[in-house]
Amino acid sequence: MLFDTHCHLNFKAFEGRVEEVVRAARDAGVNNIIVPGTDIETSKRAVEIAERFEGVYAAVGIHPHHVYELFLEVRHRVFSSTSPPKGGSPKSLTKKQVSTLLYLLKNPKVVAIGEVGIDKHNYQKTKHQDYKVDEAFVELQKIFLIEQIKLAMKHNKSLILHNREAKKDMLKILSNDELRITDYRSVFHCCEPDEELLQFARDHKMFIGVDGDVVYWKKKQEFIKKVPLEMLVLETDSPYLSPFRKFLPAQAGPNEPKNISFIAEFIAKLLNCQIDELKKQTTENARKLFNLS
Ligand SMILES: [Zn+2]
Numbered sequence: 001m002l003f004d005t006h007c008h009l010n011f012k013a014f015e016g017r018v019e020e021v022v023r024a025a026r027d028a029g030v031n032n033i034i035v036p037g038t039d040i041e042t043s044k045r046a047v048e049i050a051e052r053f054e055g056v057y058a059a060v061g062i063h064p065h066h067v068y069e070l071f072l073e074v075r076h077r078v079f080s081s082t083s084p085p086k087g088g089s090p091k092s093l094t095k096k097q098v099s100t101l102l103y104l105l106k107n108p109k110v111v112a113i114g115e116v117g118i119d120k121h122n123y124q125k126t127k128h129q130d131y132k133v134d135e136a137f138v139e140l141q142k143i144f145l146i147e148q149i150k151l152a153m154k155h156n157k158s159l160i161l162h163n164r165e166a167k168k169d170m171l172k173i174l175s176n177d178e179l180r181i182t183d184y185r186s187v188f189h190c191c192e193p194d195e196e197l198l199q200f201a202r203d204h205k206m207f208i209g210v211d212g213d214v215v216y217w218k219k220k221q222e223f224i225k226k227v228p229l230e231m232l233v234l235e236t237d238s239p240y241l242s243p244f245r246k247f248l249p250a251q252a253g254p255n256e257p258k259n260i261s262f263i264a265e266f267i268a269k270l271l272n273c274q275i276d277e278l279k280k281q282t283t284e285n286a287r288k289l290f291n292l293s
């Protein structure tokens with residue numbers, strides 16, 4: 001019994017293949033999968049997929065990278081002389097966007113808000129032309145994050161946090177007592193190998209998500225050794241982060257949830273523990289994280 005806590009079956013890479021991919025996962029012992037959204041469209045698709053398969057659940061949310069669409073809209077309204085600012089502040093615009101997630105939350109297969117967070121990486125490969133992370137964009141990401149944390153709290157949903165190169169801003173927001181989701185209901189998904197993040201997660205009863213990149217990334221291996229097993233959850237972040245990417249780049253193809261079993265075996269060896277113990281503990285952790293009985 002294994003649990004993939006982060007898998008984008010809702011992305012184009014899996015179009016027309018979802019059933020086959022879920023079946024292959026089950027054959028590899030991966031019975032539970034969480035499908036996180038990254039914008040309104042992919043959140044809707046996550047819910048549709050979760051409804052179709054037993055053991056598959058959805059998270060809905062707007063990823064910081066996709067806050068860019070709204071950022072451009074806000075900037076256009078402010079700077080365009082032909083259309084003077086209307087429709088309220090960035091905060092009220094955000095609230096309007098986030099409220100569209102609300103009706104998705106009513107579906108019983110939606111267990112979390114995610115993935116949400118802050119991302120300061122200047123992506124080269126993105127659908128957005130001239131993508132650039134500046135201060136104003138990060139400010140809007142923060143507003144989105146805060147509104148979505150509030151949404152999770154209000155509706156008793158778990159929280160999948162995405163952080164890339166933004167530790168300081170992230171921890172500052174999560175340190176606000178009014179915003180935190182404690183008692184093991186949130187995860188630093190694909191956690192950067194960073195002791196401060198680990199300490200924060202420990203202090204605030206959060207989980208650490210580990211992916212297939214641990215197979216070839218030494219720094220992450222050293223980091224994972226320091227994470228108590230009770231805090232660890234496994235994820236693939238499919239179609240990204242294939243554990244085989246470094247060895248078989250041509251044949252590797254998109255990452256799939258079935259690869260959780262390979263990642264689990266690797267981590268069991270790394271931590272010098274029994275594979276059955278690792279499977280049992282990480283699955284238990286994931287069920288606790290997503291409040292599944
Ligand atoms: Zn992410």
Ligand SMILES: [Zn+2]
Nearest residue numbers: 006036115237
């Ligand atoms: Zn993701």
